[in-house]
Amino acid sequence: MRHEKPPFSIRPRASGGPPGYGQTLSLEPSKSAVIVVDMQRFFVEAVPFEAMRRVVPSIARVLGAARAAGITVVHVKTEFRADMADAGRPGSRTRQMMESAGGGLTQGGPGAEIASALAPAPFDLVVVKKCFSGFAATDLHDVLTQHRIETLLFAGGTTTVCVESTLRDGMFLGYNAVLLSDCTADISPALQESALRRVDMFFGWVCDSTDLLAWLGDVRLPAHSSGDR
Numbered sequence: 074m075r076h077e078k079p080p081f082s083i084r085p086r087a088s089g090g091p092p093g094y095g096q097t098l099s100l101e102p103s104k105s106a107v108i109v110v111d112m113q114r115f116f117v118e119a120v121p122f123e124a125m126r127r128v129v130p131s132i133a134r135v136l137g138a139a140r141a142a143g144i145t146v147v148h149v150k151t152e153f154r155a156d157m158a159d160a161g162r163p164g165s166r167t168r169q170m171m172e173s174a175g176g177g178l179t180q181g182g183p184g185a186e187i188a189s190a191l192a193p194a195p196f197d198l199v200v201v202k203k204c205f206s207g208f209a210a211t212d213l214h215d216v217l218t219q220h221r222i223e224t225l226l227f228a229g230g231t232t233t234v235c236v237e238s239t240l241r242d243g244m245f246l247g248y249n250a251v252l253l254s255d256c257t258a259d260i261s262p263a264l265q266e267s268a269l270r271r272v273d274m275f276f277g278w279v280c281d282s283t284d285l286l287a288w289l290g291d292v293r294l295p296a297h298s299s300g301d302r
Contacts, residue, residue: 080099080100080101081099081100081284081285081288081289082097082098082099082100083097083098083099083100083251083278083280084097084098084278085273085278086269086273086279087270087273087274090274091274091275094274094275098224098249098251098278100224100226100251100285101223101224102139102142102143102144102289103143103221104221104222104223104224105144105145105222105223105224105225105226106144106145106146106147106217106220106222106224106225106226107135107136107139107144107145107146107147107225107226107227107228108147108149108207108225108226108227108228108229108239108243109132109136109146109147109148109149109187109191109228109229110149110207110227110228110229110230110235110236110239111125111149111150111151111229111230111231111235111236112125112129112132112148112150112187112188112191112228112229112230113150113151113178113184113185113186113187113188114183114184114185114186114187114188115174115177115178115184115185116230117129117188118184119177121260122230122231122258122260124230124258124259124260124265125229125230125231125258127258128228128230128255128256128257128258129188129190129191130190131228131253131255131256131282132191132228132229132256133190133191134282134286135226135228135253135256135282135285135286136191136194138285138286138289138290139226139289140194140196140197141289142289144226144289145198145217145220145222146193146194146196146197146198147197147198147199147200147213147216147217148187148191148193148197148198148199148200149199149200149201149202149207149211149213149229149235149239150185150187150199150200150201150202151171151178151185151201151202151203151235152178152179152180152181152182152185152201153171153178153179153180153203154179154180155176155179155180157171157172159203160172160203161203161204167204167205170205171203171204187199198216200212200213200216204238205234205235205238205239206235206238206239206241206242207235207238207239207242208239208242208243208246209242214246217248222248223248223249224248224249224250224251225240225243225248225249225250225251226251226253226280226285227239227240227250227251227252227253227256227257228253228256228257229256229257229258230257230258230259231258231259231260231264232252232257232258232259232264232265232268232269233259233264233265233267233268236252236257236268237268237271237272237276240252240272240276240277241276244276244277249277249278250272250276250277250278251277251278251279251280252268252269252272252273252277252278252279252280253280253281253282253285254269254279254280254281254282255281255282255283256282
């Protein structure tokens, strides 16, 4: 039988802000999902994305605790056909950005694999995307709806690009979005901090995983129950 406890509360980081700012979010495990964005070998092993490699241990700790607490885990990954025909219109900004991977995100290739330390567990979900947002032309919204998810906890990278794009689209679809500050990363500290400030002010909530892990440590479900929703 599930051990119930008060919801985890997340408050805005700063005081003041636009209308609607300043409300506290209460997280309920059964209605929450961790969304891990693009933690693939191509990114965590490439020099420009070194910061993404550094957050792997933090993400791994969150995933372990989340699974034990019955929180849905969704891995959103980017991959393309070898001919890049599914990477957007030729000549478009989207296609240019995706082609910059130089084949590193080819479907079935080693670069497209999720980092081994974060490999999906049997009851995790995996969604494949073709552009920055995990919601664009994917079944992510349908998957989350089927699992009755209301709150999304974001991890992965890069924060200003694929994480923020997915987070914003999620917010527009009615989800509450939480950016895990020490489980996301960008190519520079300045870009990371700018994303944290934007999300906190306009699009959701920002939370360090330390307090979340302490709270999740007391939430446990029977084995495999997280897959029986």
